[in-house]
Amino acid sequence: MSKLARTYDRSRVPLYLQVASVMRRRIEAGHWQPGQKISTLEELEREFEVARVTVRQAIELLREEGLLHCQQGRGTFIADDPPRRRWLTLATDWASLLEPIKDNVPRLMKVDDPPPAPELGPGEGRPAPDYIFLRSVQFKEDEPYAIVNLHLAREVYDKAPQDFLDHPALPVLASLGGLRIKHAHQTLVIGGADPEAADLLRIGIGAPTAECRCVVIDEHDVAIYVADITYRSDCVKLHMNLFGSARGKPRTSSGPRKAAAGEVSTLRA
Amino acid sequence: MSKLARTYDRSRVPLYLQVASVMRRRIEAGHWQPGQKISTLEELEREFEVARVTVRQAIELLREEGLLHCQQGRGTFIADDPPRRRWLTLATDWASLLEPIKDNVPRLMKVDDPPPAPELGPGEGRPAPDYIFLRSVQFKEDEPYAIVNLHLAREVYDKAPQDFLDHPALPVLASLGGLRIKHAHQTLVIGGADPEAADLLRIGIGAPTAECRCVVIDEHDVAIYVADITYRSDCVKLHMNLFGSARGKPRTSSGPRKAAAGEVSTLRA
DNA sequence: CTCAATTTGTTCGTATGTATG
């Protein structure tokens, strides 16, 4: 058994999907350039060590995604304008976290069974006396890219209730007077979509996601903002400045600077 | 067709794998506690809307992973000590980036076709006159968790060649005298393992990975350190301090504070 | 101890999907 075959074997995902994901990656990484003719079926069979039909299944999948087109007698070509990844740049500092989302309009969702209070881990402060729970889906060009589950301290929400329903909470929070923020942090892990997240984000169950937890703590050590955010993995990019002045900053073309208008449906807190 | 069935359908991954990934997530998120009896097969069939055999296939998979054990007549139980994720905390600032890796011993790999120079994007500085290329795999308790592809400016490498072979490059770089670092940054995106990465990290082809690019730029605007690092997605956690003093820091139990000793094999630069 | 209820384990037949040559 070849080494490649053993590597295929480590995943129980169908072979043609594995081949497709390698090819998809090559296109997205730019190893295969737009308009370029890719290897012939025969070369691909040899490279991936699979049957011709299996390569064709993979190609068919990518063709449906608009990444390839085939022409009998000529070959298989990368699309001239393969659908681009819209990288949503996640920030690692307070200022650049607020900037790209401040004009965004979340679509609030009805919540049937709102959890009464957030579960706070060590370093996440003390619980506030009362929270309201907001759930929203973030859209960019009618494509969902994140689900936000937010516990917001009631006393904070009451300062500007309508603003918190119409705008992303973090910029509203930052603009509130008479509120001292002592600390804010965010953690990120890579997870997989559960059925509900998969449904809302229009991805497959188990498809990779970026799971963020963002906590804001006030001067009294109370967690006033506790958000669990699930992003589609294919539209997030994280930029960290490690040392020195900010440069190599995210390009202005990416990130949802202008948000699509969203419908606001019923809300229960 | 039910909503759930449509969500299943969005992924062409076998159904039992999708069910398994949802169950695995519940265990890892703590929704199902160690030792606890989970729902009966019949309840699971109804919940996931799949046949009994399909639930059993998913359960069998998780049993092999050591997350579950079953007992005829009694039920199915979460393992008392389910294998834990060892979160490797990635840093978002210079100091905490160096701390956890400084004692690590990378296993250097032979490189057959070293790329002559890194491809530098905008904001990544000017290329150095010459680079050496190092590839290594990082291990923790004999489990690989990352692949490092590093372009290091030759003039920097020459200051302490042996140190760069025996230790992670970044701490060595930081300890060098007569070198002024002007800027350093890192970006992270979520990707999928190509066959080579899958082989080295012992994961499936297409399995999610964290792809980091770390660039260090000196006082002359020259990129002296350009690393592409691929982490297994299941062992990284990112902690970002957004505002205020550092707190809620990663627990000391996680992260590879003490590195496993690694063999150093042949190296070609 | 036996009985019944519960729950996992096994097997059949059938249909469809995946993969090869």
Place this chain on the structure above:
DNA sequence: ACATACATACGAACAAATTGA
């Protein structure tokens, strides 16, 4: 396009272990 083999998924029935009445 065809023949072949194996994996996936379904529903249903039956077997075997455990529990408590």
